[in-house]
Every structure is written in C-alpha cells, then in structure tokens.
Amino acid sequence: MSHIGYGCLMTVDREQVLRTAAALLSRKATATMDEVARAAGIGRATLHRHFAGRDALVRALEALGIQEFEAAIDTARFDDGTAEEALRRLIAGLEPVAGLLAFLVTENQLFEGDQMNEGWDRLDARVAALFRRGQERGEFRIDLTPVWLTEALYGLIGTCAWAVQDGRVAGKDFQYMIAELLLGGARRSVER
Amino acid sequence: MSHIGYGCLMTVDREQVLRTAAALLSRKATATMDEVARAAGIGRATLHRHFAGRDALVRALEALGIQEFEAAIDTARFDDGTAEEALRRLIAGLEPVAGLLAFLVTENQLFEGDQMNEGWDRLDARVAALFRRGQERGEFRIDLTPVWLTEALYGLIGTCAWAVQDGRVAGKDFQYMIAELLLGGARRSVER
DNA sequence: CCGATGTGAGACATCAATGTCTCATCGGGA
DNA sequence: TCCCGATGAGACATTGATGTCTCACATCGG
Numbered sequence: 001m002s003h004i005g006y007g008c009l010m011t012v013d014r015e016q017v018l019r020t021a022a023a024l025l026s027r028k029a030t031a032t033m034d035e036v037a038r039a040a041g042i043g044r045a046t047l048h049r050h051f052a053g054r055d056a057l058v059r060a061l062e063a064l065g066i067q068e069f070e071a072a073i074d075t076a077r078f079d080d081g082t083a084e085e086a087l088r089r090l091i092a093g094l095e096p097v098a099g100l101l102a103f104l105v106t107e108n109q110l111f112e113g114d115q116m117n118e119g120w121d122r123l124d125a126r127v128a129a130l131f132r133r134g135q136e137r138g139e140f141r142i143d144l145t146p147v148w149l150t151e152a153l154y155g156l157i158g159t160c161a162w163a164v165q166d167g168r169v170a171g172k173d174f175q176y177m178i179a180e181l182l183l184g185g186a187r188r189s190v191e192r
Numbered sequence: 193m194s195h196i197g198y199g200c201l202m203t204v205d206r207e208q209v210l211r212t213a214a215a216l217l218s219r220k221a222t223a224t225m226d227e228v229a230r231a232a233g234i235g236r237a238t239l240h241r242h243f244a245g246r247d248a249l250v251r252a253l254e255a256l257g258i259q260e261f262e263a264a265i266d267t268a269r270f271d272d273g274t275a276e277e278a279l280r281r282l283i284a285g286l287e288p289v290a291g292l293l294a295f296l297v298t299e300n301q302l303f304e305g306d307q308m309n310e311g312w313d314r315l316d317a318r319v320a321a322l323f324r325r326g327q328e329r330g331e332f333r334i335d336l337t338p339v340w341l342t343e344a345l346y347g348l349i350g351t352c353a354w355a356v357q358d359g360r361v362a363g364k365d366f367q368y369m370i371a372e373l374l375l376g377g378a379r380r381s382v383e384r
Numbered sequence: 385c386c387g388a389t390g391t392g393a394g395a396c397a398t399c400a401a402t403g404t405c406t407c408a409t410c411g412g413g414a
Numbered sequence: 415t416c417c418c419g420a421t422g423a424g425a426c427a428t429t430g431a432t433g434t435c436t437c438a439c440a441t442c443g444g
Contacts, residue, residue: 011390011441030301032431043392048433084379106298109222131378141372141380148352148361148369149378155351156344163343177340180333185377186323186341187276188333204421224401235422240403391440402429410421 012042014050018064021057026099027165029106033057058107059117065104066119068097073126083134088179090130094157095174099165102158124150149182156182204234206242210256213249218291219357221298225249250299251309257296258311260289265318275326280371282322286349287366291357294350316342341374348374 020040024031031039033054037047051057072093078086094101104110110117124147131149134140140149156178163169169177212232216223223231225246229239243249264285270278286293296302302309316339323341326332332341348370355361361369 028300029298033433034431043394044432045393045434046391049390053433054431106221108220134378139380140378141376144369144373144378145361148355148365148373151351151355151360152348152369152373155347159343159347160340163340168343169337169340173340177336177344181336181340181344181377182373183377183379184333184381185373185375185379186326186332186336187375187377188331189381225403226401235424236402237404237423238421241420245403246401386444387442388444389440389442391438393438394436396435397433399432400430403427405426406424408421408423410419412417412419414415414417 012046012050016040017042017047017050018060022061022064022100022103025061026103026161029103058110061100062104062107062110062117063119065097065100066117066123069094069101069123070119072097073123078126078130078133083130083137083139084183086130087134087183088175090127091153091157091179091182092175098157098161098174101154102161105154105158127153153178153182204238204242208232209234209239209242210252214253214256214292214295217253218295218353221295250302253292254296254299254302254309255311257289257292258309258315261286261293261315262311264289265315270318270322270325275322275329275331276375278322279326279375280367282319283345283349283371283374284367290349290353290366293346294353297346297350319345345370345374 017040021036024036024039028035033047034044036057037044040047047057051060072090075093076086076089078090080086111120127150128146131140131146135142135146160169160174160178164171164174209232213228216228216231220227225239226236228249229236232239239249243252264282267285268278268281270282272278303312319342320338323332323338327334327338352361352366352370356363356366
C-alpha cells in the first residue's frame, strides 16, 4: 500500500514512529509526548492511541533496543573466527542502534522496577560470554573481568554516539575509535 | 523536642547540602527538590533559600563538579613523569567525583543553553593536552585523537561509577579497571 | 455513493513538581 | 535576659506534562 503525502491522513507506521522517537529522545531525553508526536509527524492523540502513555512508549523503545541489540549479536556470529573479529562485527552492527542504546542506558527508571526486562540480562550474558571466550582463547587479558568489559563496551558506544552527535568525533570513525580503544587501549604497544 | 544535632535548627552547611544532593542525584537524576531536601536533612523551604530553584541547584552542582575536576587535574601534576603516570594520578583523583560527573554528563540540559559554563572547555582542553603530550612523547598511539580519548575517559569514569553503584564492579577496582582498559585495552598484547 | 476506520486538532481535567508565602520555633549573640 | 536571624512545616497558587475526551474530516473499501 503505497502512499505519498507528508502530513496527510494515513495509517501510522508504528515502527517508524518508534524510530523517530528513538532519534529524538537520544538527543533530548526529556522531550515531551507532544514533541515526540510532532517529530513523528503525527498528532499527540494518535501517539496516545498507539502507546498508552509515556511509560508504554519508553517500554516499547526498550523492547526495540533489546531486539536490535540481539539481532546485532546474532549477525556478529560470535563463534566464527577470533573473539576480536566477532567483537568488531558486533560494534559494526551496533552502530545504527547506538543512539537508542545511549538513551536507554540513561533511562535508569527502567532498571529500578520489579518488572525489569529480562532481555538485558540475556544481552549482558551473551556479550560477557564473548569476552570470556576471548580470555579462554588467550586473546584477551584476564585481569579485566568480562562484566567490566561488557559495561565498558556499552559506555564507549554511548559516549561515542554522543560525541558524534555533537561533532566531536567524525561519524565515519565510530567503529574504529571504539574497537581500537576497547581492544588496544591508548598506549602505544610494543612493536614486534 | 529533644533531638540533638541532626535535624536540629542550625545554619545550613551549603557545601554539605551540595555533596548530599550530588550523591542522591547521581543515583536518581529525577529526584525532586523535596527528596533532595530530605536527603540533606533540611526542609524544602530552606533548600529554596539557598538555591533559587532546581536550575540553580544543578548549576551549583555543575560549578562544584568543575571545581573538583580542576583540582584533580592540578593534583595530578600533568607535567611530572610520563603521561601514563599522570593519567593514573588523574583517574585516582577523579574517583571521589565520579558519581557527580556521571550525573552532570547526562544532564545535557547544561550544554544546550547559550550560557554553557566555559569551565568544561577548559577541562576538555587540559585533559586533551595530556593525551597529546603522551602522543608527542611516543607513549600513546596517534590514530586515536586526543578529543576521543578525553571523551572515552569521561565515559569510562561514568560507566564504572554506575557499575560500582550497582555492584557489578568492586569499588576497590575502580582506578585499575579504568586505567588498564583506557591505557592497554582488552587485547592481550604480549611480546612473543 | 456511503459507511467504517483512523486521524488531527483542540478542549478539558488531573497530577506532580515547583516556587512563594506565612508562622511558630529555636539558638546565638548583644 | 531579650531580640534577631535562620529554620521546619505546611498552606497556597502556578506551571507544565499527561491522559481522556469529542468532533470534524480524509481516506479506503464495499
């Protein structure tokens, strides 16, 4: 069902609304429902028809973020080749979701309720398992815990996403900056 | 009646209120003025007498964070010894301020106004200069820009502060985890 | 052509946080 | 001792976001 018009009356594409909301909230976490609706090119009433309230919207974004994160993990094929190669593939796959993840991480309201989405635990476990595999293969150092490496990955992705948004880091360098820093660090390694 | 010292009527220690507010807001950025007041053991009216409003409070926290960050830089003696040593001293000095910095970084409202505190620029410049010095000395790699290394340092400090608060990383490992990851990365760089 | 559906705009009540005010009380200093 | 200043508690109005509702209208399918 094709369609043309911009503001004209057409069935709302729930997916598109979510992506627009993600883009907006990534930049301005305190955006109101009205701003979200405007950004998505729909009316506030319509936004409420699809998402019962702000809470439901954030939950939907959380589900979307988890889903795309999981997809990125699947695509990264953790068991193919070295752990380093898998990590680089993961970072590449996460780039399009970086802004959304940065927003969700700061939305700590998500993590204090009893109904915390268990998807995060699964993601954490899978990523930590990748780092652990790298340690067992002798690729990664063992004095940095897999849990910390996982957190650091999240942190660097969010930080870099913001830095790119603010123009402090070139967008094209996103994957390189994260992967190189996380893997090799700032110190100039000994040439060999 | 008959309470002693604590909630008793006594002149408010502005500094102590700020520190308490920083500790609370680091954990819960959306805490209300009432919650901040309760946490500081004072009445909401008194809080308003010292800080005109929530905005003024956040600005005061910003000033405090900048001041302590600057103090940490001074203490780190950037020009003494290697850049790596200076960076480790900086991380050590920033540990007590980590929570506050993590809060301020996410308070992006601070950075969108025209009246953005120029203190951040000075801090950025000083830290970036340290990384640049390390590059010029041949200690640090030159394919990671000083600006990115600076951002990454902020990000890792905030991430680690949260991870410690949530019990995912041991508090005593704070300095080590950040310094080792930032300097050496996850890869096991053995000379063989 | 006509009804069903989904939409935009806006009115409206609600709610929570904020900011301001008063007042009784306590403590320190003159 | 007595007065002044600072405080805590609470009342109050204000503000902004939210959630619900109605209504007119455009589009689609029959």
